[in-house]
Amino acid sequence: AQTVTQSQPEMSVQEAETVTLSCTYDTSESNYYLFWYKQPPSRQMILVIRQEAYKQQNATENRFSVNFQKAAKSFSLKISDSQLGDTAMYFCAFMKHPGGGSEKLVFGKGTKLTVNP
């Protein structure tokens, strides 16, 4: 079974600074997807970024980027120029390659990020 570990229960960062959230996972699969989701206090889960394991290039979405280390099974999220609206719980999630009913997301326990003014 796949497991996802987020070792930082809480983090804080000053506005406009950069912060990195850690995520490691365990799997015997060779082809899979990794995701970062954001859950603000409103509780709406928002997809932040996606990485396909077969792609060597790290995904980026505006101020959000990942450092995907497949051999180390590590998938960290970097948030640049942090904004107050980035305050939220961040969940790392794993999914086997979609198809055949394998689209189950396995979530880590989350990291509570607070951006301070």
Added chain:
Amino acid sequence: SAVISQKPSRDICQRGTSLTIQCQVDSQVTMMFWYRQQPGQSLTLIATANQGSEATYESGFVIDKFPISRPNLTFSTLTVSNMSPEDSSIYLCSVGELAGNPYEQYFGPGTRLTVT
């Protein structure tokens, strides 16, 4: 991305009763998912609901407790039956989009259930 709505957004229920949560999507999707998020915890998949077939439940979740309907490609319901305080959670539905795009899964706003 798909737009997903859930009803009710929150409810307070008495133990022993049942609550049905609705999930509506603005486009046709093959697979819908129901997750539970217990207070201060991460999300756990309850079941996968495909239109025209029985829902597939994860270990620890049973149909008698969490019956699911999926009458068409845009709608699903989850019922929490014979509720106890331990069922107090946020229940979220999600949909997966695969056709023509790298796979992404989107979530509804959730239903906050409190059982007294």
